[in-house]
Amino acid sequence: MTIFEEVKELVDVPTAACHYGVEVHHGNMAICPFHHERTPSCKLYERNYHCFGCGAHGDVIRLVQELFGLTPMEAVKQINSDFSLGLDARRPPDRADTLLIQRKKQERKAYAKWEHHAFEVLKDYVWTIRDWGRQYAPSRPEESQDARFVYALHYAGYAEYIANEFMLADKEERLSMKEDIERIEKEIKELAGESHRGIN
Ligand SMILES: [Zn+2]
Numbered sequence: 001m002t003i004f005e006e007v008k009e010l011v012d013v014p015t016a017a018c019h020y021g022v023e024v025h026h027g028n029m030a031i032c033p034f035h036h037e038r039t040p041s042c043k044l045y046e047r048n049y050h051c052f053g054c055g056a057h058g059d060v061i062r063l064v065q066e067l068f069g070l071t072p073m074e075a076v077k078q079i080n081s082d083f084s085l086g087l088d089a090r091r092p093p094d095r096a097d098t099l100l101i102q103r104k105k106q107e108r109k110a111y112a113k114w115e116h117h118a119f120e121v122l123k124d125y126v127w128t129i130r131d132w133g134r135q136y137a138p139s140r141p142e143e144s145q146d147a148r149f150v151y152a153l154h155y156a157g158y159a160e161y162i163a164n165e166f167m168l169a170d171k172e173e174r175l176s177m178k179e180d181i182e183r184i185e186k187e188i189k190e191l192a193g194e195s196h197r198g199i200n
Helices: 003-010 013-019 060-068 072-082 095-135 147-168 171-176 178-193
Strands: 042-044 049-051
Touching (some): 003 095, 060 072, 095 147, 095 171, 095 178, 171 178
Antiparallel strands (some): 042 049
């Protein structure tokens, strides 16, 4: 694999586009950075982009070249450094590099999958707690309190806090919240699945 191929393997077009400030909308449709438009007509695929408005087309290296006015090699170096890929442009890659590249790619995929899951868990957490706070509130003062209501009461602030923290955090910080997110997921599952009356 050449360093050009390696870069294309490691960094997909939507990831790079987001990183460099291209406005990406639903379905990986982006506001084209190469012509003036208000509604997105530049489709981002994993390995390529294509603008239905102006016809701009290329891979991740071309994207970075065009965005910053670079040569292909300069674009490769830019991506290598911005995404901390650790590729060495001077040395021809050997089999060990290829394996390392594959491992890095798998790690990136695994992380992306977990990150997506964690976002879902935290989003659910906030909404579930809001629901529980309303839905299971005792209608009369003498009524015993539902465990879900009690939980909602205790954790409403925390839920908003941790969801917000996660949103603002970088990769390392997000990973450091993994145990909390697993615990939250378990607590919510357990509470949602049990019978709850009788806590007073
Ligand atoms: Zn365009």
